[in-house]
Amino acid sequence: MSKVFAVALGVLTAIGGFVDIGDLVTNAQVGSRFGLSLAWATVVGVVGICVFAEMSGRVAAVSGRATFDLVRERLGPRVGMLNLLSSMLITLLTYTAEIGGVALALQLVASVHELLVVPVVAVLVWLVLWRAKFSIIENVFGVLGLALVVFAVAVWKLGPDYGALLHQAVGAHKPDDEHWRTFAYYAVALFGAAMTPYEVFFFSSGGVEEHWSPEDLGTMRANVLIGFPLGGALSLAIAASTWLVLGPLEISVDTLGQVGLPVAAALGKVGLAVAILGFVAATFGAACETGLSVAYSIAQYFGAQWGKYVRPKEAAFFHLVLALSTLLALAVLMTTVDPIVITEISVVFSAVALPLTYFPILVVANDPDYMGEYANGRLANALGVVFLGVIAVAATAAIPLLIWTRMGQ
């Protein structure tokens, strides 16, 4: 029974924890302009994150060590440093965006300027990361993030023509008034949002925190293979709801407040309250995950004691990195930069950093010295190589498309 409960809880937290500020904003922006015609990019991204999250989870369960720890050892300090710098910078950017996202979500109920909310949020996130248990951070926010299911309910309540939606999704029909370059830019952004590097680092380091062993591989795979795709379905529900309500009015999404409007239109105040709860939980949970991921990656690379399973005194370097990265994120946000712009930049640059993040994971998961009988099989390797190809294309196209489309205009 406890095994079933563990699997169910893991799947629920994976669903609720899948959506962060990047997914919220990008899916709403894409939905209002392109409907479900870019659903394929989300699907490809979800399959990709499943492939690499399964690999990194397996590495953690079999070796008892986390990704950066092994990447440095297996590929040497130079490649390890490249891997660390690229993914850590993106994760730091995402951390900043998530803290800003929590402030924007709270602003929707408090109606106070976000700059007054940001310091409070930063302190709260830091306190939670310092004091709360790992299981609380992972489970509470993950389960509360399920409130975003309200977007799927809103789609159902709006009573769309499901055949037309399916046709749009399957046919990948670009709306006539949009350029192909913008279509491609948002495909890369959706892919980057689904495959953000921190998800893999948090997942594998979390596995070490929870003392996974090869016996936990089944639970881990259920979390990845059921939880992440359902989280992806939640992303598609957000896109569908904005297409149905904001699309006909030609509203382009620039603020978090606009993301909740379809829910208000379909379900009124109660639905809107649930959506705001989902915004806060999803962004707060992701802020904790990204903050931890920054500290995990740096501490693991330098071989310092890390994790929530040891007392802060024993992992002083890890907690120092946590505090400093929170301060840095706070300092960036206090310059009045728009958190939505940080989010948009972070999802595109996430696509740029993907090859440096995922290639080492494929190498380590293939190494029989670490993995023994659990090394990648043919299917995992074939999928890994195919996705590295897709990742390389997305990474190469990301910055030219960003400049060419002036960030998707």
Added chain:
Amino acid sequence: MNAGRRSGASRGLHLLVCAAGLALLTACAPQAPDDSSWRDQAHQSLEDVGSNVSTMSLVLRLAQKGRMFGKYQQVVALNSETNAGRTTDHFSGEQPPPQADSTYHDVTTVLSDASDLLSDVRIALVRRDSSQYAGLARELAGMTARLSKAESAVRR
């Protein structure tokens, strides 16, 4: 040899000072795009402000039906007003090509009118002055039509 190096270094320094001076001078001047990119920017500005006007219309409609919290509608309304104002200010600061003076006047007028209307709607929403909602909704619909017309004119 040393004198030659010094003269090279001095030339480099002069070039750097000139470049910095030029950069400062051009930074003070307004952006002067060519006709095609100016029209693109005009179109984009009209689209952006149109999106904010439509957002405000939706918020007003949902407020009339009592489907939103006061604070939420206040924040969304304020964001729309701020974004539209920013777009209007940015576009007004662009130097139009000489042949587009009349279009510049038409576009900046409609953008400015839209920004003023969004301020009026925000004031009514914050005051919860529901007696004004129906009239403002009609004005917003009219503004959407004006913005669309201006978009078509810019594209011509």
